[in-house]
Amino acid sequence: MQIGLVGLGKMGGNMKTRLERAGHEVIGFDLDPQLRDVDSLQALAETLTGPRVVWVMVPHGKPTRNTITELARHLQPGDLVIEGGNSPYQDDVEHDRMLAAQGVGYVDCGVSGGIWGLENGYGLMCGGRTEHVEMAMPIFDALRPEGPRDEGFVHAGEVGAGHYAKMVHNGIEYGLMAAYAEGYELLMAKDIVKDVPGAFKAWSRGTVVRSWLLDLLVDALEEKPDLEGVSGYTTDSGEGRWTVIEAVENAVPMPVISAALFSRFASRQENSPAMQAVAALRGGFGGHEVMQFGSEPWDRDRPQQVHRAAEPADTRGQATPGATDDEA
Numbered sequence: 001m002q003i004g005l006v007g008l009g010k011m012g013g014n015m016k017t018r019l020e021r022a023g024h025e026v027i028g029f030d031l032d033p034q035l036r037d038v039d040s041l042q043a044l045a046e047t048l049t050g051p052r053v054v055w056v057m058v059p060h061g062k063p064t065r066n067t068i069t070e071l072a073r074h075l076q077p078g079d080l081v082i083e084g085g086n087s088p089y090q091d092d093v094e095h096d097r098m099l100a101a102q103g104v105g106y107v108d109c110g111v112s113g114g115i116w117g118l119e120n121g122y123g124l125m126c127g128g129r130t131e132h133v134e135m136a137m138p139i140f141d142a143l144r145p146e147g148p149r150d151e152g153f154v155h156a157g158e159v160g161a162g163h164y165a166k167m168v169h170n171g172i173e174y175g176l177m178a179a180y181a182e183g184y185e186l187l188m189a190k191d192i193v194k195d196v197p198g199a200f201k202a203w204s205r206g207t208v209v210r211s212w213l214l215d216l217l218v219d220a221l222e223e224k225p226d227l228e229g230v231s232g233y234t235t236d237s238g239e240g241r242w243t244v245i246e247a248v249e250n251a252v253p254m255p256v257i258s259a260a261l262f263s264r265f266a267s268r269q270e271n272s273p274a275m276q277a278v279a280a281l282r283g284g285f286g287g288h289e290v291m292q293f294g295s296e297p298w299d300r301d302r303p304q305q306v307h308r309a310a311e312p313a314d315t316r317g318q319a320t321p322g323a324t325d326d327e328a
Contacts, residue, residue: 008029108162
């Protein structure tokens with residue numbers, strides 16, 4: 001089958017290679033002239049034979065909207081656009097409305113697999129009309145993992161359902177990652193456990209917490225058992241935020257995923273305004289010490305305030321100890 005692919009970055013480039021290995025003809029376009037097969041979206045459309053299928057794999061938001069708007073100028077009735085980026089499902093409705101007015105089909109497809117998808121296959125979650133999903137099924141079958149189709153592919157529902165399912169998938173991913181990370185920190189904090197990487201590796205077969213994410217953590221700990229040199233600064237793609245927003249709008253309790261998202265926000269703060277306020281309040285109601293920037297270092301013989309595996313916050317100087325540290 002012939003397909004056009006727009007966006008040949010880490011994901012798109014590997015998808016192109018996997019499709020070509022499966023015998024499909026892929027015509028690629030990218031802003032990088034060294035990666036692309038044609039020099040414009042118009043040339044891409046003109047190179048493909050009808051009915052044309054074009055997969056868009058670019059960053060969500062304006063890049064995706066601009067790409068689909070430009071493609072629409074060069075496509076004809078009976079053609080199909082597949083949007084495989086991490087777009088919010090609301091955008092899919094607008095894309096579908098615009099393309100449907102020209103008789104062009106639209107499928108949104110959430111794609112999971114990261115850089116490992118080239119060899120392992122990609123988990124695919126599609127939304128759209130049945131005839132449009134069936135039109136691209138040879139492409140979906142080539143990209144998904146080997147084995148039963150329903151273990152790596154789902155036609156989740158109408159337009160937008162694919163990206164909605166992928167959004168929830170990523171929200172769950174946030175929670176799973178945070179749980180493994182918290183377990184790691186507790187194991188590192190207790191000196192009774194001498195082989196923390198070994199404990200995680202022992203969970204990788206036969207236990208209820210085994211997963212690919214666990215395998216990745218095992219690999220990371222085998223390389224750096226103490227994760228030395230790894231910054232805790234953690235970004236988010238946006239899908240965790242959208243998941244929590246959807247939870248609020250649908251009155252769905254989601255404490256685990258919400259906490260995982262907020263912990264990422266906290267990781268980016270050199271000094272937390274919220275915890276500054278807590279420190280000031282404790283000083284106000286209980287006379288507890290309030291550490292100040294630029295003051296003399298405090299008594300190093302005091303009991304440790306963080307466990308042995310965690311680095312103390314950079315307070316840039318701390319206050320002289322005052323009242324006891326018990327809460328009022």
